[in-house]
Amino acid sequence: MSGKKEKKPRVESRAEKAKSREVKPQRPPMRGWLGRGRGTSTYVQQADEWRGTTVQVCGMWPFAIGTGTPMVGVPLGRHIHTGATLCCDPISWFQRAKLISNPSAFILGKPGLGKSTLVRRMATGLAGYGVMPLVLGDLKPDYVDLIEAMGGQIITLGRGRGYLNVLDPGEATQAAERLRAAGHEKEASQVIADAHGRRHTMVSALLTILRSAPPTDREETIIDRALKWLDEHHEGIPVLGDLLRVIQLGPAEVRAVALDRGDDTRYKAITEGLEASLIGLVGGGRLGETFSRQTTNPMRRDAPVVYDVSAIDDSEMDLQAAALLACWSAGFGTVNVANALADAGLEPRRHYFVILDELWRALRAGRGMVDRVDALTRLNRQRGVGMAMISHTMSDLQALASEEDRMKARGFVERSGMVICGGLPSAEMPLLTAAVPFSQAEQSLLIGWQDPPAWDPSTGREAEPPGRGQFLVKVGGRPGIPVKVELTTVEASINDTNKLWHDQSRVGRRARRLIEEAEL
Template identity: 70%
Template sequence: MFGSSGAPRGDLADVDPGTGQHTANDAGRKNAASAKKGRRERARGPVRPGPRGWMGWGKGRASHIEAPAEWRGTTVQVCGLWPFGAGSGTPVVGVPVGRSMTTGASLCCDPVSWFQRANLILNPSEFVLGKPGLGKSTIVRRQALGLAGYGVNPLVFGDLKPDYVDLVRALDGQVITLGRGRGYLNVLDPGEATEAAQRLTGDARRALIADAHGRRINAVGSLLTIVRGSPITDREETVLNIALKVLDERHAGVPVMADLLQVIRDAPEAVRAAVLDRGNIDKYRDGVEALEASLVGLLGEGRLGDMFSRPTSEPMHRDRPVCFDVSNIDDSEMQLQAAALLACWSYGFGAVSVAQALADAGLEPQRHYFVILDELWRVLRAGRGLVDRVDALTRLNRQRGVGLAMITHTMSDLMALAHEEDRMKAKGFVERAGMVICGGLPSAEMPELTQVVGMTDAEQRMITEWSTPPAWDTGIGRKAPPPGLGKFMVKVGGRPGIPVHVELTRAELHINDTNRRWAR
């Protein structure tokens, strides 16, 4: 097709009216040359090397690239390294317990800091599970040591091995020794509650007195449950309640178990009314005979000896770390161990209640505590009904400003209870915990554990691999350390778990040596 001048239409479009030079054909030639160059480059390969170098034979592609070195610093320090700084993938609020096994970043973890400062958990408590010898006490000791630096006093209510005595002594704390012929703990002793109540007025005073009274009933009922192997009846608990009130009216000082027994034998009118004897003293004697016989068993004639029938040998301090050392009780005396643990828990929580009541009234500074309940399974198996006693002692830790660590070996320890209702309540200890820390566990534990704590298949495999027994090291001629030593999975609700390896510093070695007697 031609235009009016007789020249092809394409030629007219290719001429610039201002210069008279061709333009469109030049651009076409350049595009064609660029396309040809691109085809040649694609045939030769990529123009830039990949992350591992040039691909192809003999071009030096790296098969392995080492991860760059990482350093941890504050925001003020790291800002000068922009853009090479990156946020940590693990929480950095709380006590440093070790390094993440996936990223190598430091993990800071403790129930008090994660509840109070980081707002990561809704309850300042943790439940620690793991096979013996893998470091359950070690990670709790690390948390207790770090929290002591933050001003939170560790309280160990019953150390059976002992695992925490050296730590508390290193912190200039108080170690209270209990055992046959070594120390006594009077469960009827209200501690400093009576003295503190005199400093309070109104509702605060009445609440503290009522709390101390309830703890004494709970402590006596727990000891009687262990002696019998079954819970006391409702009528017997009512008799104990009224008898303690009568005892407080009659006795000016601190009563002991023999004084409580004497009140029941004296048959005051208030106690007889609780038995419903209808004025028949013989009916009263029959109604309290079983209770009287059980109380006699706590006076030194029974299996528990006289450890709970004499005045308290050493009162507990509220302003220092405290450890109740019950390691002198032999492992064969499981009932005495369980009774000692329960008595220590009751006495210790009573002291915490006194401290918080005085702090609320502005008479003492506010103190926070990290309470450690080790070997939980020993108490739960000592008799039916003790799950309720433990539950009553531990349920109000958040309201009382107390962080709590409950330690046992496996979920089977909780599921081995004889009665279904006790098993469900014991499982509730794990469900209510703010965080669950799992060491090495056998694969048989996973079905029960995953009902309470959601875990992926990879997390379950990691935990079961940590339970592998140690191998024989021919180089040193003895067993190598267990593969799961110091390795734990920190779980909070349904969040992904954080695998961490606890590494002890040189300063901590002497308070974590549980084989010191073998060294000597």
């Protein structure tokens, strides 16, 4: 035996023994404890997402990523894939973000998927930025409740409901007087010349719709000279009946451009067709008397405005197209007056958001109508207005008589700063991609959104269409931004386009309740 002392075994204390008997907790695996009833998950739960500025989250890399969607403009909704907020409207993207070179948007999509709701969201947000919404022709109506809620002006047109005098210069005469008083003679002359051209164009447009063909060059010149004669000799605001009487009387200035060679019989033969068409406009023909009487509700330039033409039946296609063109003419005339006064420093600068809904109706009204609309779409940037043009499909623009008109109509889409598409059928893709490049994945997305709604057996009703409120925002060749537009409770109350059906349902429920009470 060695001299070393043997170590005595260490005796554990009571506390250490109790601690050793405790079961050490184990961390569950990534998908939870395996086994029935133990909380397993077959999918990895999505992590919570938070948004912050680069100053706030700069130290959290690599767990912070950019949203990838612009945040300048009206909040439209959330990105379908990332959930990021998308802010988008043609005026903000042109004026502030510099993302587009033209403050206009073309909206395409099948009926019932929310095109008008999308534009109403833009109009509501832009009104908050100080931009005046101008709805120049509401056929359903989709915008009357919105403009009324904003405290704007509602102008009703239709047979026996309201009139719009196409020869009314509007506020141009008073604006010219203010400009002359302030020493702006040149600007005053430009305002008067613009009003004259607008009235001339509108008379020619009405004749085009009535005849389904534009007036001849000689007739255009006769109308121009007759309008100038009215401005010089007529007291007050003339109407179409006054224009007809001038052409029938044949003043020397009008006879000179008609080239009657001093022969009264020749003059009557030259102006017979024009006289007959004007009688049709004045006497309540296919277009009624809507444009031949004094304007019942002049348009304001300092408030949101909607022209309510929903009283015109869909079967009266010509009257609808004429009403839309008259509203567009009056609206852009008011914008020109506002710009002239602002340029002279007599009024504050105002910007407008012009909404041209159901564009296809005006384009199909007759030959020459595409040229009228084409002139409007080319000058919106110079006039200081943003524009939203709404149609259903590219086929609407292609269903025109001549190839020349079809090419011009396709140019509306090509020149737009942004193109926003809802659900579209697959047959539309070749026409759409010819104007704006879309990838195959983007095309598949649009085709999927146009599928019909599924039947819900639990409620006995159709579910919401898969593409309702979903849109793809395209700017040139950039990848599209898919967005889901969701309404707030306030917006939902003024975005209901099925009020008549709800009223019918309430009447039906009340009738059933009365029947049940009678049986008891």
